[in-house]
Amino acid sequence: METVIVFAYAISILLMVVTPLVLAVLLRRRFSVPWFLFLVGSATFIGSQIVHIPLNEWLADVGLLPALGSLEGFPLWRTALILGLTAGLCEELARTVGYALLRRWRRFEDGLMLGLGHGGIEAMVFGGVQVAAMLTSLMALRGVDLATLNLSAEQMAALTRYLDFLNRSPLWAALPFVERCLAMVAHVILSLLVWRAFVQRKAWYVPLAIAYHTVFNAVAVYVAQQTESVVLIYGMLLLLLTPGLIWLWRVWRKEAGPRPTAAPLRVEWRCFMAAVRKELLQQWRTKWVIVVVAVFAFIGMFSPLAARFMPEIFRSLPGVEQFADLIPEPSVADVVEQYVKNLQQFGFVVVVLLGMGAIAGEKDKGTAALILSKPMPRWAFVCSKFTAQTLVYVVGFLIGALCAFYYTWFLFGPVSMGAFLFCNVLLFVWLMTYVAVTLTGSALMKTVGTAAGVGFGGSVLLMLASSIPTLSSMMPGALLAWAGQVGLGMSSEPVTANGGALVATLVIIILCVLGAMAAFERQEL
Amino acid sequence: MSDVAIRCEGLSRHYGEVIALQDLNLSVPYGSIFGFLGRNGAGKTTTMRLLVGLGHPTAGRAWIAGVETTNADSRAREKFGYLPQDPAFYTWMTPREYLDYAGRLFGMSSTDRKSRIEEMLELVGLQDAAHRKIGGFSGGMHQRMGIAQALLHRPPVLLLDEPTSSLDPAGRYEVLDLLDKLRGAVTVFFSTHILADVERICDTIAIIHKGQLLLVAGREELRERYPLNTAVLERDIASPPWSENLLVALRAQPWITGVTQEDGILRVVVNDVAQGKQALLPLILQQNIILTRYEWVRPTLEEIFLKVSA
Numbered sequence: 001m002e003t004v005i006v007f008a009y010a011i012s013i014l015l016m017v018v019t020p021l022v023l024a025v026l027l028r029r030r031f032s033v034p035w036f037l038f039l040v041g042s043a044t045f046i047g048s049q050i051v052h053i054p055l056n057e058w059l060a061d062v063g064l065l066p067a068l069g070s071l072e073g074f075p076l077w078r079t080a081l082i083l084g085l086t087a088g089l090c091e092e093l094a095r096t097v098g099y100a101l102l103r104r105w106r107r108f109e110d111g112l113m114l115g116l117g118h119g120g121i122e123a124m125v126f127g128g129v130q131v132a133a134m135l136t137s138l139m140a141l142r143g144v145d146l147a148t149l150n151l152s153a154e155q156m157a158a159l160t161r162y163l164d165f166l167n168r169s170p171l172w173a174a175l176p177f178v179e180r181c182l183a184m185v186a187h188v189i190l191s192l193l194v195w196r197a198f199v200q201r202k203a204w205y206v207p208l209a210i211a212y213h214t215v216f217n218a219v220a221v222y223v224a225q226q227t228e229s230v231v232l233i234y235g236m237l238l239l240l241l242t243p244g245l246i247w248l249w250r251v252w253r254k255e256a257g258p259r260p261t262a263a264p265l266r267v268e269w270r271c272f273m274a275a276v277r278k279e280l281l282q283q284w285r286t287k288w289v290i291v292v293v294a295v296f297a298f299i300g301m302f303s304p305l306a307a308r309f310m311p312e313i314f315r316s317l318p319g320v321e322q323f324a325d326l327i328p329e330p331s332v333a334d335v336v337e338q339y340v341k342n343l344q345q346f347g348f349v350v351v352v353l354l355g356m357g358a359i360a361g362e363k364d365k366g367t368a369a370l371i372l373s374k375p376m377p378r379w380a381f382v383c384s385k386f387t388a389q390t391l392v393y394v395v396g397f398l399i400g401a402l403c404a405f406y407y408t409w410f411l412f413g414p415v416s417m418g419a420f421l422f423c424n425v426l427l428f429v430w431l432m433t434y435v436a437v438t439l440t441g442s443a444l445m446k447t448v449g450t451a452a453g454v455g456f457g458g459s460v461l462l463m464l465a466s467s468i469p470t471l472s473s474m475m476p477g478a479l480l481a482w483a484g485q486v487g488l489g490m491s492s493e494p495v496t497a498n499g500g501a502l503v504a505t506l507v508i509i510i511l512c513v514l515g516a517m518a519a520f521e522r523q524e525l
Numbered sequence: 526m527s528d529v530a531i532r533c534e535g536l537s538r539h540y541g542e543v544i545a546l547q548d549l550n551l552s553v554p555y556g557s558i559f560g561f562l563g564r565n566g567a568g569k570t571t572t573m574r575l576l577v578g579l580g581h582p583t584a585g586r587a588w589i590a591g592v593e594t595t596n597a598d599s600r601a602r603e604k605f606g607y608l609p610q611d612p613a614f615y616t617w618m619t620p621r622e623y624l625d626y627a628g629r630l631f632g633m634s635s636t637d638r639k640s641r642i643e644e645m646l647e648l649v650g651l652q653d654a655a656h657r658k659i660g661g662f663s664g665g666m667h668q669r670m671g672i673a674q675a676l677l678h679r680p681p682v683l684l685l686d687e688p689t690s691s692l693d694p695a696g697r698y699e700v701l702d703l704l705d706k707l708r709g710a711v712t713v714f715f716s717t718h719i720l721a722d723v724e725r726i727c728d729t730i731a732i733i734h735k736g737q738l739l740l741v742a743g744r745e746e747l748r749e750r751y752p753l754n755t756a757v758l759e760r761d762i763a764s765p766p767w768s769e770n771l772l773v774a775l776r777a778q779p780w781i782t783g784v785t786q787e788d789g790i791l792r793v794v795v796n797d798v799a800q801g802k803q804a805l806l807p808l809i810l811q812q813n814i815i816l817t818r819y820e821w822v823r824p825t826l827e828e829i830f831l832k833v834s835a
Contacts, residue, residue, distance in 0.1 A: 032597065263599040267632065274629035278615075285617045366613030370674070373577045373607040374630045375599045521597075525579045 008170035009135050012177045013503060016127035019177075020120025020184065021510065027116060029262045031109035035379075035518035040098055041117020041191070042511065048094035055086050072154060076225055084218030088210040091118070095194045096206055106199050108192070108255035115191025119184035124507045127180040129474060133500025138163055140497060175230060182237050186216055189244035192251060216240050263375060272380035279388030288354055292392050295350050296400030299342045304407035307334035332415055335408050336487030340427065340480055343400075347431050351393070352455045355438035358385045359520060360451035369525040378521040382443060386513055389435050397428050419486055426483035429505055433476040434459045436512035443516035462508070473498065476505040530555045530682045530712035531576065535585035536595075538571050545571040547736045549585065553729070555681070556709050560727030560744075561716040562830060568736040569716035570610055573686045576714075577607045590681050603631060605682040606675030610690065612667055616660030620651050620670055623659060624677055631678040645673040649703065665696030672703060682712045689722050701726050720827045730826075734834040748823050754798055755828065756805055758791040759818035767791055771812050778804070783828070790818075794828060 024038050059065040065082055066074045098114060105114075141163065146156060165172055190209045197205035216237070223236050283289045311327045314320055359382065362368035372381065401424040408415050434455075441454030466477025478501035531553035538546040546568040553559045563569045574580035576587050578594045578601065587595045590604035614623050621642055628638035646652045649669035654662070659670065668688060675683055685704075689697040697719075704713055705726050717723060723730055724744070731741040742750065760767065767786050775784045775793060780801055783794035795801035798821070806819065824832070 268599070270632055271630050274626060277629075278626050281622075282615065282617065366609065366611060367615055369579055369609055370607070370612055370614070370671075371630070373579060373602060373609075374627060375602045375632075376630055377599050524574070524581060 002166070004170050005166055005168075005173065006135070006139070008173035009131065012173040013128045013132050013135075013499075015177045016123045016131070016180050017503065017507060017510070019181070020116060020123050021514075023184075024113065024116055024120065027109065027113055029265070031107075031112075031257065032262065033107075033109045033113040034521060035514055036522060037102075037105060037110055037113040038117035038120065039511070039514060039518050040102060041114040041119075042121035043117075044094040044098040044114070045091065045118045045121045047097070048090040051094075052086060052090035055090065056083070059086065076222060080218040080221035080225075081214070083221050084214040084216070085210075087217045088213030092190060092194060092206060092209045092213055095191060095209070096197070099194055099198045106195075107257055108195070108251065109257060111192045111195030112188060114195070115188035116184065118191060119180075119187030121507075121511075122187065123180035123184055124510075125504075127176055129500050129504045129507060131176045132503040133474070133498070134162065136497035136499035138166055142166065178234060179237075182234065182241065185241055185245070186213075189241070189248050192248060196251075212244065263377070267375060268377045268380055271374075271376045272384055275376065275380055275384030276387050279384050280391065283388060283392050289392055289395070292350060292354065292396040293399050295346055296343075296396035297403050299339065299346055300400035300403030300405075301407055303339035303342055303404055304335045304411050307331075307338045308411045330412075332408060332412050333488055335404070335412065336423070336484055339404055339487065340484050343427050343431070344480060347427075348434055348459065351389075351431060351435045352438050352452065352459060354392075355385075355389060355435055356442055356452040356455050357448040358389070358439060359442040359516070360445050361442075361448050363523075363525060364447050372525060379517050382439070382517045382520050383513065386436065386439055386516075389439075390432065393428065393431065393435065397424055397431075400424075423483045423487035426479045426486060426502070429502065429509075430476050430479040430483070432509055433462065433505055433512070436509040436516075437462060440512045440516045440519070443520040474500050474504040476501070476508065479505055528555050529553065529588075530557075531559075531587070531589055531714055533572075533576070533585065533587045536572070536575055536582055536587055537584040538568075538575055538580060539583045544736045546575065549733075549738055551731065551738065551741065553712060553714055555712050557729050558704065558708055558713045558727050559715060560723035560730045561714060561733065562718070562720070562723055562730055563716070563733040564718055564834060567718075567733045567834075569718075569733060570686055571736075572733070573607075573609070573684055573716060577605065577684060578602065589684075603678065604680060605684055606678065606680040608668075608671040608675045608683075608685045608688055610686040612671035612674075614659045614667070614670060614674075616658060618659055619656055620646060620659060620673070621655045623670070624674060627674050627677050633678065641677060641679075645677055648676070649673045650699070664691045665693065665699070668692055668696065668700055669703075672700065676707075676711070680711070682714065683707070685713065685715045687717050688715065689717065689719060697722065720825075720830055724826045732830060732833050739833050744826075747829060748826070751824050751829055752798060753821045753823055754795055754801075755822050755824050756791075756793045756795070756801060757818065757820045757822050758793070758809060758814075758816055760789055760791075761815040761817045762789075764815035765813065767814070768812060771809070771814075774808065778808075780804070794824065 024035070027033055028035070056065060059082060060067050066072065066079060095114070095118065102110070102114075141159070146159060149156075149159075151159065190213055193205050193209035193212065197203055197209075219236055219240055220233070223233050227233065283292075307330050311330055314327055359368070362371075368381070372378065401420065405415070405417065405420050408420075437458040438451075438455035441458055442448075442451040445451040445454055462476060466472055466475035468475075472478060478498050482498045482501065529552045531551065533549045533551040536546060536549040536551075537544075549568075549572060561569055561572065571580065575582050576589065576594055578597060582595050585595070586593060589601055592598060592601040592604050594601040594605075618626070624642045624645060625638060628642065633641065643652075646655050649672055651666065651669055651673065654666060659667075662670065668691070672685075672688070675685070688704075689700050692700060701722055704715065707713060708726075708728075715723075715727065727744060729741070729743050730747055732739045740747070766789075772784055772786070775781055780795050780797040781793055782796050783792075785792045793801070793805060795805070802821070809816070
């Protein structure tokens with residue numbers, strides 16, 4: 001049963017991440033709207049939260065909102081209204097700034113994509129990442145005596161309620177997804193209200209959007225606290241969306257432009273597959289596969305060897321004899337530490353070196369121009385490079401992991417294959433972040449040198465962001481810690497899962513690939 | 526189906542203050558070999574890039590074989606073959622591999638691809654190099670490879686951007702000969718600044734200058750449009766050479782607009798044909814030149830081009 005529940009939540013998380021992308025692809029195919037607008041919509045959401053979250057914290061500090069996790073002593077209607085108003089103000093004003101900056105994009109379809117980008121990233125972050133983080137935290141708390149956790153009565157009640165979800169029907173896992181779908185619809189309606197303010201030059205549409213957003217959020221907060229009836233909560237939200245949907249339908253019929261004829265999907269898919277084939281052939285012919293496999297195999301072999309023999313080498317150094325007893329005996333933990341550290345250092349350099357010229361090099365040499373004068377869609381050009389690199393790293397990782405596993409087994413005795421494989425999966429996802437960042441740099445820049453600069457710079461920024469305390473647990477860097485712990489599972493150490501970091505890293509990868517596609521599809525060659 | 530292979534309506538491209546192309550309106554009929562003539566920087570490559578969808582127009586639209594190319598519709602790309610000015614290929618591939626990749630992009634079946642690749646390699650004379658890496662190819666081989674990849678999917682329209690500019694005389698001859706063989710079967714839109722190439726194979730000519738289309742006409746129609754205003758004089762081998770004094774004297778005449786001499790042949794362009802016919806010969810004969818040829822002809826394409834784009 002437990003496996004089924006975890007699987008159901010995994011599907012729900014996947015849907016929250018993938019649904020916005022699928023809708024955006026459909027919108028692109030139907031109306032030829034650029035990915036750029038999806039990313040601008042995402043940026044308006046992120047920008048709004050940079051103000052929204054501290055604003056709510058400040059309101060809690062000054063006593064207008066309750067502290068996190070407690071509603072005691074505050075009238076619910078007022079709390080719901082203030083929360084709704086701050087969300088409405090921050091998000092609708094961020095959207096307004098977005099439209100003000102996008103002077104060339106004033107089509108109805110552009111408004112749809114902006115709304116989808118805004119609601120889509122919210123679904124990925126507030127849906128996928130948060131549910132994953134919560135799920136793994138709750139899984140870790142199963143079997144733990146909650147009385148030992150030093151929680152308030154209210155926190156204890158909330159935690160017990162959340163833990164109860166793990167014992168309910170797997171169908172409950174669909175709720176976060178349904179909620180995010182409703183929120184996405186709301187964002188599309190709100191985006192078009194703000195769009196209307198610009199195209200009709202009627203500023204009152206902006207306060208209308210703020211008011212609508214306020215009411216929607218306030219009712220959601222209020223009703224969710226008043227009842228546990230899912231039907232009532234979602235029914236109320238659907239009721240609130242109904243006038244917006246009717247308005248949206250009428251505007252759609254009036255404003256939607258002519259449908260451009262897109263190439264059939266099978267044609268685009270055919271080009272994508274041909275491009276992946278070419279990329280893999282290129283990796284093989286230019287010996288990059290061998291370089292990648294050699295580097296990962298070296299890391300895989302070197303880590304256990306270094307862990308096993310480094311202490312002996314130190315002990316044999318002249319003058320160290322007197323400290324020989326202080327050097328600890330090597331263990332599997334040392335192997336894992338070495339392995340993670342080596343992958344972090346060498347793997348990162350390899351992915352930047354391999355990826356920096358992927359698109360920039362083709363633009364610079366002119367090969368991209370010739371290929372893109374054929375029916376190759378630009379998304380396929382970008383995605384084929386990411387896919388081929390991913391496949392090469394999968395092979396590299398597999399060989400590296402097998403080498404590490406074999407040498408660890410040989411030098412330290414039996415270890416858990418499953419734990420080591422999962423450790424590698426986490427390290428692989430971590431590494432793919434930098435593949436995606438480098439690909440974005442390569443798409444943005446015209447020369448390989450500048451692409452390398454952006455790739456390295458972006459990667460360093462991401463690493464720095466991983467060290468910010470409030471963000472660190474949800475950044476790719478957290479996967480290294482998790483991978484280290486999982487790896488230690490080979491020596492029966494306890495493991496704290498971090499599903500939030502895993503989903504957040506996947507979202508970062510998706511955003512980077514979308515960024516590469518958005519940048520590349522607008523470029524002249 | 527319309528009989529227009531390429532159509533542009535108000536096609537413009539501005540780079541900030543720089544106007545690379547302004548309001549290009551053009552129709553290229555099916556089956557023609559269309560020479561798009563202009564000096565370096567006239568806007569030929571910009572036009573090509575806009576036509577094939579690699580550039581974004583500031584204004585205007587373009588269609589190839591009835592499908593719009595300026596709205597990122599990738600279906601349009603099946604309607605043309607394109608050869609850029611400096612075609613760049615994957616140097617690690619062989620011509621056969623590159624053509625196979627291109628064929629896959631066009632959705633050609635495996636059997637069709639194989640036979641068509643051999644056909645193309647034979648057409649451009651690269652069978653012997655089919656197993657060599659493209660990285661080792663000469664400029665001429667690159668250009669021939671470019672033509673092969675452009676023709677592979679049997680497009681009704683071929684867009685060639687300065688296909689002969691980087692070639693030696695033999696390579697130029699080969700490429701022009703190849704294009705001449707396509708006459709009637711494929712519409713060739715061919716940009717160049719080499720007038721001799723246009724004069725040799727193009728049946729319709731457009732002249733573009735500083736982003737503006739100056740004229741479009743059939744090759745013969747264009748020459749017919751210009752009067753017999755050029756005197757061609759060829760001296761006898763025993764005659765003294767054209768002296769500098771004579772050339773200076775000729776250039777000083779108000780009715781003469783240009784004097785050039787090459788291989789003993791003097792070309793004198795006049796703006797008053799009547800006066801030229803009356804006064805030119807006495808001026809020459811004063812220098813004791815013995816003539817073997819004296820003829821009034823129409824201006825060459827080069828002279829027309831220089832006049833139009835002055």
